[in-house]
Amino acid sequence: MTCKLIAEQVDDFLDGELAETERLAVETHVTSCASCEALVVEARKLRDMLRDYGESTTPTMDTAFFDKSIARAAHEGTKRQRSKWIMTGFGGAVAAATALWIVSSVFLTTPDIIEPTIPSVTMTLEQPRTLNLVFASAVALENATMTVLLPEGVEVAGFAGQREITWMTSLDEGRNILPLTLIATSPVGGEILATLRHEDDDKTFRLQVSII
Amino acid sequence: MNPVDKHQQASFDVLIRPHLERLYRLSFRLAGNKHEAEDLFQDVLTKIFPRMNELHQLEEPGSWLCRVLYNHFIDNRRRYARQRLVAVSEEHLPGKSLEELPGKLDPVVDAERLDNIMRLDAALAALSEEHRLVVLLHDSEGYKLLEIQEITGTPVGTLKSRLHRARARLREILSADGTEHGA
Numbered sequence: 001m002t003c004k005l006i007a008e009q010v011d012d013f014l015d016g017e018l019a020e021t022e023r024l025a026v027e028t029h030v031t032s033c034a035s036c037e038a039l040v041v042e043a044r045k046l047r048d049m050l051r052d053y054g055e056s057t058t059p060t061m062d063t064a065f066f067d068k069s070i071a072r073a074a075h076e077g078t079k080r081q082r083s084k085w086i087m088t089g090f091g092g093a094v095a096a097a098t099a100l101w102i103v104s105s106v107f108l109t110t111p112d113i114i115e116p117t118i119p120s121v122t123m124t125l126e127q128p129r130t131l132n133l134v135f136a137s138a139v140a141l142e143n144a145t146m147t148v149l150l151p152e153g154v155e156v157a158g159f160a161g162q163r164e165i166t167w168m169t170s171l172d173e174g175r176n177i178l179p180l181t182l183i184a185t186s187p188v189g190g191e192i193l194a195t196l197r198h199e200d201d202d203k204t205f206r207l208q209v210s211i212i
Numbered sequence: 213m214n215p216v217d218k219h220q221q222a223s224f225d226v227l228i229r230p231h232l233e234r235l236y237r238l239s240f241r242l243a244g245n246k247h248e249a250e251d252l253f254q255d256v257l258t259k260i261f262p263r264m265n266e267l268h269q270l271e272e273p274g275s276w277l278c279r280v281l282y283n284h285f286i287d288n289r290r291r292y293a294r295q296r297l298v299a300v301s302e303e304h305l306p307g308k309s310l311e312e313l314p315g316k317l318d319p320v321v322d323a324e325r326l327d328n329i330m331r332l333d334a335a336l337a338a339l340s341e342e343h344r345l346v347v348l349l350h351d352s353e354g355y356k357l358l359e360i361q362e363i364t365g366t367p368v369g370t371l372k373s374r375l376h377r378a379r380a381r382l383r384e385i386l387s388a389d390g391t392e393h394g395a
Contacts, residue, residue: 070224160223
């Protein structure tokens with residue numbers, strides 16, 4: 001074992017990452033070499049200093065600071081969230097292969113037609129599943145309202161315990177996608193209603209959910 | 213309609229609060245001072261809020277949050293003016309006055325700690341940004357190399373090599389100014 005090798009291995013030695021034979025070789029060398037012993041002492045001292053530096057130089061933030069940060073993130077983030085729904089297009093990141101797509105067959109601004117069947121989906125308890133609602137609009141719409149009504153035992157991820165979620169949104173001309181990640185929390189199931197309203201016009205999606 | 217859904221805010225609070233202290237510390241290490249760390253921290257929380265669904269589904273949200281914060285810092289580093297990875301200047305040290313140094317009562321020990329912090333701060337400032345980052349995250353903040361790889365995308369082998377060189381350079385600098393033998 002040479003002093004050069006000790007210099008290369010001092011970190012691994014202190015990190016406990018050397019094999020037993022290597023560790024013993026370093027220890028043996030260090031006990032008989034004053035400069036390498038000093039190196040190990042310096043390396044150990046540096047670690048203590050860096051640890052103390054970490055503890056001493058970061059300002060301690062109190063609960064009030066975090067409360068305020070969360071409130072501000074919710075306020076500012078809500079604006080971004082509203083625009084997020086309309087910025088997502090086909091081929092976007094939400095188009096996960098396993099996602100269920102529910103596509104509107106009519107434009108929001110034209111008279112509705114009766115859907116021949118209500119689509120259905122089977123979910124597994126506690127297994128998230130993404131549902132992409134596709135709304136087509138003939139024109140760009142501002143200040144629309146989206147309301148999602150959930151049956152018992154089905155939640156939107158991030159909105160635990162809420163059966164009705166409403167938010168403001170706006171739509172681009174053409175197709176707009178709303179990705180909803182659902183989680184089944186009890187084996188009840190039922191119908192999900194997602195209604196998009198703009199002034200006197202509205203469009204409702206219905207989806208039958210069975211849970212296994 | 214209320215512009216902020218209070219239920220959403222409450223859900224976000226539950227998801228994010230366990231990670232706030234770690235995120236703030238990382239912000240501080242990246243931005244380098246309290247003011248810019250607060251800006252970075254707030255910007256990232258605001259960016260994450262609309263991605264609550266994504267956050268909710270993660271098995272290890274802590275790593276994901278740190279990665280989002282790091283990427284946001286890298287993409288917007290010009291906005292965080294000083295661009296130092298840490299190296300706190302004297303006026304920003306919470307321990308500027310000896311009474312504020314936590315945990316010790318012996319004035320001699322406190323004086324030595326403050327002196328070490330100042331010297332280490334100066335030595336860290338002499339390192340390259342990538343070397344400073346890895347040594348601070350690993351040795352000061354206690355991140356494992358695998359976690360740093362997860363956050364920065366830099367392979368563990370490269371990080372280990374940087375860490376080794378950063379420590380060697382720090383020892384060199386501190387040894388030259390006599391700090392190493394001061395205790």
